[in-house]
Amino acid sequence: MKHPDILYKIETLRCERGWSIYRLSKESGVPASTIYNLSRCKTEPRLQTLEALCTAFGVRLSDFIAETSANTELSAKQQLCLKYFDALDSAKQEKLLAYMEGLTWSTYQ
Template structure:
C-alpha cells in the first residue's frame, strides 16, 4: 500500500486554488501559526484539524484522500466554474449558490402561452 502524503496534498490543493496558507487558515478556522507548523515542519494534522482544512477547501475527507483526478471528468465550463468558485469567500459562495438556484428555478418555470 502506498503512503499518502497529507502535507503534499494540502499544498497541492492550495496551489490549485491559488490560495496562500493564510487564506487556507482563514477559511478553515485554524490559526495560521498552527497551519504553518503543520506544513513547514511536515507534522501530519490530526483528524479534527484535517476536517477543518477540508471544510475550508469545501471538500470532504473522501475527496481529500481520493487518488482519482475528478477534475479530468469535468467539462471546460465546469472547470471554469470551479476555478472561480475557489476564489470566492464563504459569503460570496452562499450568494452564488442562491443566484444559481434562482436561475435553475427560472429555467424550470415556463409559463404556458395562451
C-alpha cells in the same frame, strides 16, 4: 496515509486556489501557525484539522483521504468509519471527533 502525502495534497489544493497560508487559515478556522507547522513537517495533522481544511477546500474528508492514499488500502472497518462519518452533519461530526479523541487520549499522552 503518510504525512508527506497529506502535506502534498494540502499544498496542491491551496496552490490551485491561489491561497496563502493566511487565507487558508481564514477560510478553515485553523490557526496559521498550525498550517505553517504542518507545511514544515513539525507536527502531524489531527483529524479535526484535516476536517476543517477539507471543508475550506470544499472536499469531503473521505475523498481527500482516498486521493492521498492511492497506495494505501483502508481496512473494511476504516472504510466503514469514514462512510458513517460522512453521513453525519457537522455538529455530530464534531461530537464524534471529540468522543474519539477522548477514547484515544491516554494513547497519545
